[in-house]
Amino acid sequence: xxxxxxxxxxxxxxxxxxxxxxxxxxxxxxxxxxxxxxxxxxxxxxxxxxxxxxxxxxxxxxxxxxxxxxxxxxxxxxxxxxxxxxxxxxxxxxxxxxxxxxxxxxxxxxxxxxxxxxxxxxxxxxxxxxxxxxxxxxxxxxxxxxxxxxxxxxxxxxxxxxxxxxxxxxxxxxxxxxxxxxxxxxxxxxxxxxxxxxxxxxxxxxxxxxxxxxxxxxxxxxxxxxxxxxxxxxxxxxxxxxxxxxxxxxxxxxxxxxxxxxxxxxxxxxxxxxxxxxxxxxxxxxxxxxxxxxxxxxxxxxxxxxxxxxxxxxxxxxxxxxxx
Amino acid sequence: xxxxxxxxxxxxxxxxxxxxxxxxxxxxxxxxxxxxxxxxxxxxxxxxxxxxxxxxxxxxxxxxxxxxxxxxxxxxxxxxxxxxxxxxxxxxxxxxxxxxxxxxxxxxxxxxxxxxxxxxxxxxxxxxxxxxxxxxxxxxxxxxxxxxxxxxxxxxxxxxxxxxxxxxxxxxxxxxxxxxxxxxxxxxxxxxxxxxxxxxxxxxxxxxxxxxxxxxxxxxxxxxxxxxxxxxxxxxxxxxxxxxxxxxxxxxxxxxxxxxxxxxxxxxxxxxxxxxxxxxxxxxxxxxxxxxxxxxxxxxxxxxxxxxxxxxxxxxxxxxxxxx
Numbered sequence: 039x040x041x042x043x044x045x046x047x048x049x050x051x052x053x054x055x056x057x058x059x060x061x062x063x064x065x066x067x068x069x070x071x072x073x074x075x076x077x078x079x080x081x082x083x084x085x086x087x088x089x090x091x092x093x094x095x096x097x098x099x100x101x102x103x104x105x106x107x108x109x110x111x112x113x114x115x116x117x118x119x120x121x122x123x124x125x126x127x128x129x130x131x132x133x134x135x136x137x138x139x140x141x142x143x144x145x146x147x148x149x150x151x152x153x154x155x156x157x158x159x160x161x162x163x164x165x166x167x168x169x170x171x172x173x174x175x176x177x178x179x180x181x182x183x184x185x186x187x188x189x190x191x192x193x194x195x196x197x198x199x200x201x202x203x204x205x206x207x208x209x210x211x212x213x214x215x216x217x218x219x220x221x222x223x224x225x226x227x228x229x230x231x232x233x234x235x236x237x238x239x240x241x242x243x244x245x246x247x248x249x250x251x252x253x254x255x256x257x258x259x260x261x262x263x264x265x266x267x268x269x270x271x272x273x274x275x276x277x278x279x280x281x282x283x284x285x286x287x288x289x290x291x292x293x294x295x296x297x298x299x300x301x302x303x304x305x306x307x308x309x310x311x312x313x314x315x316x317x318x319x320x321x322x323x324x325x326x327x328x329x330x331x332x333x334x335x336x337x338x339x340x341x342x343x344x345x346x347x348x349x350x351x352x353x354x355x356x357x358x359x360x361x362x
Numbered sequence: 363x364x365x366x367x368x369x370x371x372x373x374x375x376x377x378x379x380x381x382x383x384x385x386x387x388x389x390x391x392x393x394x395x396x397x398x399x400x401x402x403x404x405x406x407x408x409x410x411x412x413x414x415x416x417x418x419x420x421x422x423x424x425x426x427x428x429x430x431x432x433x434x435x436x437x438x439x440x441x442x443x444x445x446x447x448x449x450x451x452x453x454x455x456x457x458x459x460x461x462x463x464x465x466x467x468x469x470x471x472x473x474x475x476x477x478x479x480x481x482x483x484x485x486x487x488x489x490x491x492x493x494x495x496x497x498x499x500x501x502x503x504x505x506x507x508x509x510x511x512x513x514x515x516x517x518x519x520x521x522x523x524x525x526x527x528x529x530x531x532x533x534x535x536x537x538x539x540x541x542x543x544x545x546x547x548x549x550x551x552x553x554x555x556x557x558x559x560x561x562x563x564x565x566x567x568x569x570x571x572x573x574x575x576x577x578x579x580x581x582x583x584x585x586x587x588x589x590x591x592x593x594x595x596x597x598x599x600x601x602x603x604x605x606x607x608x609x610x611x612x613x614x615x616x617x618x619x620x621x622x623x624x625x626x627x628x629x630x631x632x633x634x635x636x637x638x639x640x641x642x643x644x645x646x647x648x649x650x651x652x653x654x655x656x657x658x659x660x661x662x663x664x665x666x667x668x669x670x671x672x673x674x675x676x677x678x679x680x681x682x683x684x685x686x
Contacts, residue, residue, distance in 0.1 A: 159574035217569035225580035243671035245541035249642035250483035256549035318573035347567035
């Protein structure tokens, strides 16, 4: 399967992620046009040389890839507006932190066949176009979700692993959303809880005065925009809620043991097998693994490999190259 | 109150913190002798030029400051051994991560009058003498606990803020231990829970493959020695257990709201006042505040200032200089 690169990309929503993606695409020589409902944001994008508009119809005119980079709560309305102006062959993707709900929004307006879900695993404490940089997503790891039309999936994988220099884990929506609950959304909730507990404590000021590494790291994401965190968590409530229920049960066992001087050894050793794997690394730590031929139902084969931890690092005309 | 510097310091226990303290003291020109029950550790200390011995009696002979740097579970036994050989004027301190239980151990062997509790707020993922460095505690923030004899307290504050270039928050045991539960021990428990949840999940490998910033930061301390974490948490169970009970109640409210589509805005905004203060900083962020004269019950006045977030940054013959 020989994949042609996308000739023109429209990025709808120029916040931290959308703005960073638009900057990176332009830096890598891609014809890109940005859109945002906020005129000041469009002006700011123009001021750094990005082509930008407030009009969705104008932005997507002639684009063969459209990226939904609006907040999760605006996905459905933007998809509906898009459905009226999207060219017949254009591919639709997104950068949302949950994938099942975005697919439902896109299917609800009849764009499901053209959709390939995506989620770049990168962010900062900041938000908004002013905080966006081409560096944020250069070489970033992405999740890309299936089912997806093979030709559209191949073109998006080519863009991510080739043009943007990143990696792509191809996953079913549910696998992505459960994994994201465990590695991102529940961590955000627990970080918020740590900050809330100190904020409400009689020893608040002494505690903040003593705070060192474990508190700084454990609460870093609680210092990001709490409105965005709330949106991320509520959109993925289907997976976050059961994960939190399990966390509550586990913590109840620990506290009951602490209150009765019973052993808590098991709790502290439970993840020893994962500790032995070392902390999750960066792209530099990846080791090349098997190639997967782009034949037959190759998207499902990729999803199977990626469910066991592999990621796509490159796409040739004949193969996807995986590493882990 | 003119304070004479300590002429000779004995450090009992040459693990990560004890080893780092011994190295730093020597680097700053202090006469220091180390002790460890493990002969290989004593040999390793000797190999880098530290005077070291396996004998507590030999180490403390002639020392006017003795630092208990053994694991929490060994504090009581080491204090008992120490009580037989400690010189009549020597001051006793420690580096334990909980302060009430260490004071009880010291009082139980009749050394309470000579004790000034201390806790350097620094660590790494590693443990043991091999991981120790003078840098770990150079300029570190410490907590120092009261009640304490004013002359002994002044000499220790002089050592920490002068010789070691650090800061000292003077706090009551309970304030320290509740604050430590909130900013260190509960964060360690929640980090362990995050790692355990991924370790036990069907999507474990996909999750580890996707793991990015929030998971890396949120689980960093879960990759430290789980045995040491367990000891820290169980020794401070009196404060950790109620803090965990509160966390469980808060999380139950959040999950109940997520399951019923009720608002969770309050949870995510609860710490806004603390967010506005900015993330807890480093010594460079401190701003000089008031001096406290070393007269009357100055230790209690320091404890009162430090309970509201101040730290001692220097000691003159007449004053403690505070910053916040």
